Amino acid sequence: MLSIKNLKAKIEEKEILKGINLEVKPGEVHAIMGPNGSGKSTLASVLTGREGYEVTGGEVIYDGKNLLELSAEDRSREGIFLAFQYPIEIPGVTTTNFMKTALNEIRKSKGQPPMTAGEFLKRLKDKAALVELDPEMTKRYVNVGFSGGEKKRNEIFQMAMLEPKLGILDETDSGLDIDALRIVANGVNKLRNKDNAFIVITHYQRLLDYIVPDFVHVLYKGRIVKSGTKELALQLEDEGYDWIKEEVAS
Amino acid sequence: MNDDIILNKISGDYEWGFTTDIDMETLPKGLNEDVIKFISRKKNEPAFMLEWRLKAYKHWLTLEEPDWANIHHPPINYQDVIYYAAPKTEKKLNSLEELDPKIKETYEKLGIPLVEQQFLAGVAVDAVMDSVSVITTYREKLSDLGIIFCSISEAVKEHPELVKKYLGSVVPYSDNFFATLNSAVFSDGSFVYIPKGVRCPMELSTYFRINAANTGQFERTLIIADEGAYVSYLEGCTAPMRDENQLHAAVVELIALDNAEIKYSTVQNWYPGDKDGKGGIYNFVTKRGICGENAKISWTQVETGSAITWKYPSVILKGDNSIGEFYSVALTNNYQQADTGTKMIHIGKNTKSRIVSKGISAGFSQNSYRGLVRVGKNAVNARNFSQCDSLLMGDKCGAHTFPYFDIKNKKATVEHEATTSKIGEDIIFYCNQRGISEEDAVALIVNGYAKEVLNQLPMEFAVEAQKLLAISLEGSVG
Numbered sequence A: 001m002l003s004i005k006n007l008k009a010k011i012e013e014k015e016i017l018k019g020i021n022l023e024v025k026p027g028e029v030h031a032i033m034g035p036n037g038s039g040k041s042t043l044a045s046v047l048t049g050r051e052g053y054e055v056t057g058g059e060v061i062y063d064g065k066n067l068l069e070l071s072a073e074d075r076s077r078e079g080i081f082l083a084f085q086y087p088i089e090i091p092g093v094t095t096t097n098f099m100k101t102a103l104n105e106i107r108k109s110k111g112q113p114p115m116t117a118g119e120f121l122k123r124l125k126d127k128a129a130l131v132e133l134d135p136e137m138t139k140r141y142v143n144v145g146f147s148g149g150e151k152k153r154n155e156i157f158q159m160a161m162l163e164p165k166l167g168i169l170d171e172t173d174s175g176l177d178i179d180a181l182r183i184v185a186n187g188v189n190k191l192r193n194k195d196n197a198f199i200v201i202t203h204y205q206r207l208l209d210y211i212v213p214d215f216v217h218v219l220y221k222g223r224i225v226k227s228g229t230k231e232l233a234l235q236l237e238d239e240g241y242d243w244i245k246e247e248v249a250s
Numbered sequence B: 001m002n003d004d005i006i007l008n009k010i011s012g013d014y015e016w017g018f019t020t021d022i023d024m025e026t027l028p029k030g031l032n033e034d035v036i037k038f039i040s041r042k043k044n045e046p047a048f049m050l051e052w053r054l055k056a057y058k059h060w061l062t063l064e065e066p067d068w069a070n071i072h073h074p075p076i077n078y079q080d081v082i083y084y085a086a087p088k089t090e091k092k093l094n095s096l097e098e099l100d101p102k103i104k105e106t107y108e109k110l111g112i113p114l115v116e117q118q119f120l121a122g123v124a125v126d127a128v129m130d131s132v133s134v135i136t137t138y139r140e141k142l143s144d145l146g147i148i149f150c151s152i153s154e155a156v157k158e159h160p161e162l163v164k165k166y167l168g169s170v171v172p173y174s175d176n177f178f179a180t181l182n183s184a185v186f187s188d189g190s191f192v193y194i195p196k197g198v199r200c201p202m203e204l205s206t207y208f209r210i211n212a213a214n215t216g217q218f219e220r221t222l223i224i225a226d227e228g229a230y231v232s233y234l235e236g237c238t239a240p241m242r243d244e245n246q247l248h249a250a251v252v253e254l255i256a257l258d259n260a261e262i263k264y265s266t267v268q269n270w271y272p273g274d275k276d277g278k279g280g281i282y283n284f285v286t287k288r289g290i291c292g293e294n295a296k297i298s299w300t301q302v303e304t305g306s307a308i309t310w311k312y313p314s315v316i317l318k319g320d321n322s323i324g325e326f327y328s329v330a331l332t333n334n335y336q337q338a339d340t341g342t343k344m345i346h347i348g349k350n351t352k353s354r355i356v357s358k359g360i361s362a363g364f365s366q367n368s369y370r371g372l373v374r375v376g377k378n379a380v381n382a383r384n385f386s387q388c389d390s391l392l393m394g395d396k397c398g399a400h401t402f403p404y405f406d407i408k409n410k411k412a413t414v415e416h417e418a419t420t421s422k423i424g425e426d427i428i429f430y431c432n433q434r435g436i437s438e439e440d441a442v443a444l445i446v447n448g449y450a451k452e453v454l455n456q457l458p459m460e461f462a463v464e465a466q467k468l469l470a471i472s473l474e475g476s477v478g
Helices: A040-048 A072-077 A095-109 A117-130 A135-139 A148-162 A178-191 A230-239 A242-249 B003-009 B033-042 B047-061 B101-110 B139-143 B152-158 B160-166 B177-185 B425-432 B438-454 B459-472
Strands: A002-011 A014-024 A029-033 A053-062 A080-083 A090-094 A166-170 A197-201 A215-220 A223-228 B024-026 B085-087 B123-129 B132-136 B148-151 B190-194 B203-209 B220-225 B230-238 B245-248 B251-256 B261-269 B280-291 B296-303 B308-311 B314-317 B323-332 B337-346 B352-361 B366-375 B383-393 B398-407 B413-423
Touching: A002 A040, A014 A040, A014 A053, A014 A223, A029 A040, A029 A230, A040 A053, A040 A072, A040 A080, A040 A166, A040 A197, A072 A080, A072 A095, A072 B425, A080 A148, A090 A095, A090 B425, A090 B438, A095 A117, A095 A135, A095 A148, A095 B438, A117 A135, A117 A148, A117 A178, A135 A148, A148 A178, A166 A178, A215 A230, A215 A242, A223 A230, A223 A242, A230 A242, B033 B047, B033 B177, B047 B160, B047 B177, B139 B148, B148 B152, B152 B160, B152 B190, B152 B220, B160 B220, B177 B251, B177 B280, B190 B203, B190 B230, B220 B230, B220 B261, B251 B261, B251 B296, B261 B280, B261 B459, B280 B296, B280 B323, B296 B308, B296 B337, B296 B438, B296 B459, B314 B323, B314 B352, B323 B337, B323 B366, B323 B438, B323 B459, B337 B352, B352 B366, B352 B398, B352 B438, B366 B383, B383 B398, B383 B438, B398 B413, B413 B438, B425 B438, B438 B459
Parallel strands: A029 A197, A029 A215, A080 A166, A166 A197, B123 B203, B190 B220, B203 B230, B220 B251, B230 B261, B245 B280, B251 B280, B261 B296, B280 B308, B280 B314, B296 B323, B308 B337, B314 B337, B323 B352, B337 B366, B352 B383, B366 B398, B383 B413
Antiparallel strands: A002 A014, A002 A053, A215 A223, B024 B085, B123 B132, B148 B190
C-alpha cells in the first residue's frame, strides 16, 4: 500500500529526514517511536503534503501512485488521513458541516454523488457512538473551546467518518488521560480491518498497550535505526532511548 | 506564514470589469452653479429642487473633506470629475423592448433580472446606469397597490409634494461634505413610496453601475413606508475596471412611519482596484433612516468592492418601541480600505438596536469598524447589543474597531462584544487534509463566519453574496 524509499526532506535548509525506508501493507499497524526531534512529525507532514517541507530525495509510492506529486487535498481524497498532534480550531464551521463538506469533496473526486442527508446523519450517529463522542459536540464549531482530550477524540471521530485507507496518528496520545487514551485506542481498533493500515507515531509505549502494532520502528536523527515487533516498544519503555543512541554512535 | 506564498497567491480577478460602448451625453469636467443649473434643467425639475441644490452647493463650498476616517488616499480634485453623464436616448421608454440593446446586454452580463420571467422571481428592478434611471420594471403591477416605485427624477416631477416633504428630512443638505455634494449634483436614484397599511408583495431592487470614465455617480434614494407599511429593498452595485479612481457619493434616506418596517439590503461590488491598488471606486455614502413609533429599520450590507468604502448606515430611533438593526459583512483584499459601521441614535422609550459587524481583511487591506451608540436622556429602557468580529487572512492586513458610546439614560442597557480570528496556513492545511481544496476551505470558513449576516438577505441575494465573498478572496491565503 505504502512504500517509502530513501526519503529525504528538509525544512528551512535543515535536513530532517535523512533516508527513510518503510513498507506498509494492508491490514498492518506500524508504530513509529523515537526521541523528540527525531523527525516523526516531519514524516507525517511530508506524507500528507504540508507546505514548507522540501523533499530532497527518495520516493513514496502509495497505491501505485507517486504520492509526492499529489496535492494535500488529493492525498486525502486518495484515502490518507492524518490525526493531528495539535488539532486546529475553525471558528464559524460546525464539525457536522465540516465533515459533510469533506465527505462530499472526497466523493466528488471519485465521481460519486453527494451523500443524502439521511445517509450522512446515520453515519454521523454511528461513528460518534464508535468513538463515544456526544453527537451534540458535532454541532459545535470544529475544536473551538474543546479540551485537549476532546480535540483528540474529534480527530478519531473524523477519521471514522472518512474511513481512510491509511490512517496516520501523530502523537494522538499526548495530553490524554488514561480514560481518553482507552476511548481513542478503542476507536482505532474498531476501525482496523484487512484493507486499511495505520501508522501510529508516538513518544511513549503506553498507547501501544491499547493499539497493538504489528511492527515497531525507531526513528532517530532522521533515519529508522531499528525495527522490530511490539517487544521492541516494551524494551524502549524499560530502557529508554540511550541504548539506541549508543548503538547508532558505535 | 510564508509571506511569499501569500503574495504570490493574492489575485482575485474582477469579473464585472467590462465597459459598454453606448452614446453618452456628458458634461465637461468640473463643478459650478452652471453645472447644477444644467442638471436641473436637463431633468425638467421644478424650481424648488433647483433652489435646494444651489443651497447645498453654496454650503458645500464652505465645507472641508472630513479626515477622521481610517483611510488614506491622494487628495480628490473635485473639479476633475464629470458630474453628469447619461446614455443618449431620444424618448422616454415604455417597455423593455425599447431599451438600447447594448444597455440590455450590459445588464444581462451583470445578471440583472430585467427580463419578464424575473417577474416570477418577484423582483422589480430600477436600473441606473451612470446618472439616469434607464427603466423601471413592474411599475404598473405595483401602482395597482398604490405603491410608487420610480426614479427620483420622475418623482421630483410627478410627486413633488412627497419629495418636498421628505427629501433631506433624514439627511439634510448640510449633513456632511459628501452628502452635501450629493444634494447639489445628484443625478438620479430610486424613489419608493408604500402607502398606509400596504405590504409590498415583491422585493424592490435597484442596480447601479458606473460605466463612463471619470464620472462621479451621485445617486439619491428616498424610501417612505407610510404607517403600517412594509417594504424590502435590494441594492446592487458594480463598475467597470478603470485605472483612475472614480468618485461615488450616494445618499439614501429611509422613512419608516409609525408601525412601518423597511428592510434595506446592499451588495456592493464596485470595482476595487487592481492587485497593486491602482484604480477603483472611492465610495463615500451617507445612509440613514428614521423610525416612528413601533417602526423598524434593518440595514444589511455585504461590502466587497471599492478601493475606499466610507459608509455608516444609521437609524434614528425616534418613536417609542422602535427597532434599528445593522448587519454588515465588509470584505477587503489587496489594497482596499474600508471604514464602515453604523450609528444607532436612541431617542424614544423602549427602543432597541442590534449591530452585527463582520469584517474580513486579506492582502494588504485595512478594514475598520466604526460605530456609535447614542442613548438620549429620555430613552428609558433603551437596549443595544453590538457584536463586532474581525477575521484576518494572512498577516499583511489590518482590522480595527472603533466603538463609541454616548449614554445619557441610566436605564439603558448596552452590550458590546468583539472577537478577532485569523485564517492561516494551518487552517487551510487542516481542511486540505480532509479533502477540501483551499478555495472551498476559504468559502466554507467565510460563509460560516458571515452566516448571521447573510441569513438576513433575501434568499436569491444570499446565494449571490456567498459566491461574491468566495470570489473576492480567491487565493488570499498561503
